[in-house]
Amino acid sequence: MEQTNTPSKRLAIAGSGAIACGLAATAAHHGPVLLLARSESSADRARARVEQTLSRLGADIDPEHVQIVTDPAALAAATFVVEAVVEDFAVKAALLAELNAILGPEAILASTTSSLSVAQLAQASGRPERFLGLHVFNPVTRMKLVELVFPSEATQETRARALALCETFEKTPVEVPDVPGFVVNRLLFPYLFSAVRLLEETGMDPSSVDTCMRLGAGHPMGPLELLDLVGLDVSQAIGETIGETVPARVRDLVAEGALGRKSGRGFHPY
Numbered sequence: 001m002e003q004t005n006t007p008s009k010r011l012a013i014a015g016s017g018a019i020a021c022g023l024a025a026t027a028a029h030h031g032p033v034l035l036l037a038r039s040e041s042s043a044d045r046a047r048a049r050v051e052q053t054l055s056r057l058g059a060d061i062d063p064e065h066v067q068i069v070t071d072p073a074a075l076a077a078a079t080f081v082v083e084a085v086v087e088d089f090a091v092k093a094a095l096l097a098e099l100n101a102i103l104g105p106e107a108i109l110a111s112t113t114s115s116l117s118v119a120q121l122a123q124a125s126g127r128p129e130r131f132l133g134l135h136v137f138n139p140v141t142r143m144k145l146v147e148l149v150f151p152s153e154a155t156q157e158t159r160a161r162a163l164a165l166c167e168t169f170e171k172t173p174v175e176v177p178d179v180p181g182f183v184v185n186r187l188l189f190p191y192l193f194s195a196v197r198l199l200e201e202t203g204m205d206p207s208s209v210d211t212c213m214r215l216g217a218g219h220p221m222g223p224l225e226l227l228d229l230v231g232l233d234v235s236q237a238i239g240e241t242i243g244e245t246v247p248a249r250v251r252d253l254v255a256e257g258a259l260g261r262k263s264g265r266g267f268h269p270y
Contacts, residue, residue, distance in 0.1 A: 015084035016046035022140025093124035100126035110134040115241035122151035181242035195223035224267040228260035
């Protein structure tokens with residue numbers, strides 16, 4: 001059921017994918033949240049995903065805490081809006097500009113970008129003094145880190161409110177520089193792609209590579225499993241943004257529509 005915003009519903013998330021729904025499920029632990037989907041079908045998928053996540057967590061939370069809306073005007077009363085759509089600058093910039101025209105002057109806009117220039121997104125938002133990068137990690141409900149990236153125009157109030165949101169979500173914020181890939185992806189993706197190149201060179205089975213890194217390096221997840229979790233299309237976009245050569249096998253899988261867990265197949269079947 002679609003509802004408009006109310007004074008008690010101040011946090012909103014624009015997007016309906018894995019990161020957006022993970023944020024919504026996280027926020028639902030602490031109060032009502034609005035989630036903006038672009039279509040009724042997207043809204044239905046988002047609602048099912050949020051309910052599934054809350055159920056999996058065993059959380060005693062009313063799924064109605066997450067109100068799914070399809071009209072951007074429903075976000076007008078929000079005071080903090082997190083954009084969480086596809087990792088494409090043009091798409092994000094257009095949505096941020098649309099949100100800027102709807103929101104009140106005191107509202108803060110944030111982007112969950114994992115690799116794009118926060119300075120450029122801040123300018124596209126029309127309110128760089130009230131803008132930040134809020135890079136969360138999948139699965140959002142379990143991963144504790146948030147990379148915070150502030151444009152030079154960001155006010156102290158913006159910084160304080162961003163830190164307060166992370167504290168409310170029980171996350172650990174780390175302020176990082178506005179460089180391609182920030183810290184985690186800047187260091188992580190050369191490693192992930194090297195695992196793919198090892199497959200290309202040796203013909204090893206993906207599960208064998210993942211087992212080696214889980215048991216030999218103590219990693220909670222192997223590199224190919226992690227690429228599948230992130231999404232191979234997102235991984236390709238991140239690689240291109242940070243200037244890391246994307247392996248041919250990643251590009252081939254993306255071209256086939258094998259994007260990882262979200263599509264049912266990537267390096268592994270799901």
